[in-house]
Amino acid sequence: xxxxxxxxxxxxxxxxxxxxxxxxxxxxxxxxxxxxxxxxxxxxxxxxxxxxxxxxxxxxxxxxxxxxxxxxxxxxxxxxxxxxxxxxxxxxxxxxxxxxxxxxxxxxxxxxxxxxxxxxxxxxxxxxxxxxxxxxxxxxxxxxxxxxxxxxxxxxxxxxxxxxxxxxxxxxxx
Numbered sequence: 001x002x003x004x005x006x007x008x009x010x011x012x013x014x015x016x017x018x019x020x021x022x023x024x025x026x027x028x029x030x031x032x033x034x035x036x037x038x039x040x041x042x043x044x045x046x047x048x049x050x051x052x053x054x055x056x057x058x059x060x061x062x063x064x065x066x067x068x069x070x071x072x073x074x075x076x077x078x079x080x081x082x083x084x085x086x087x088x089x090x091x092x093x094x095x096x097x098x099x100x101x102x103x104x105x106x107x108x109x110x111x112x113x114x115x116x117x118x119x120x121x122x123x124x125x126x127x128x129x130x131x132x133x134x135x136x137x138x139x140x141x142x143x144x145x146x147x148x149x150x151x152x153x154x155x156x157x158x159x160x161x162x163x164x165x166x167x168x169x170x171x172x173x174x
Contacts, residue, residue, distance in 0.1 A: 009164050016142055017046050018063045018117065019166060021157040025049065028168045030059070042067045046167070059147075063158065066143040073138055076125065080110065083127040083134040086147045090132045105129050116157040117144065128152060
């Protein structure tokens, strides 16, 4: 295990990272957000099916975990904002010059879907557009967001990543 992997293994013990329950590929940590002075990231993104060395088609599926450190549970506004943030990133990546990218597209539709996380059903808020499918919910004190290209999965269940062997080797940029 590399020094980077050993350091990241401690994150797995503190921040629940998830994978599709039936996914056999290893996940790739594609992004972390760390506030100055903090020992642990506030957000970690794990994707499945991305090819950083090849053409950027984006991941087949991406699961983000963000800490929620406020005393009250997030409201619908915060949950929808977490979904909308990812949809905006995808649209800006695919068409960075589009002036219409800042608002939700005309075909955006909100709904809810039950997704099992470690065998426990949770109600996720879902944003579906012609380009993306994004679902988010508060799970055990953490915001969990699932992203994939439209039309989205017919069904999905998540389970916690418990070992570094479920992730590709951590690769730094430098």
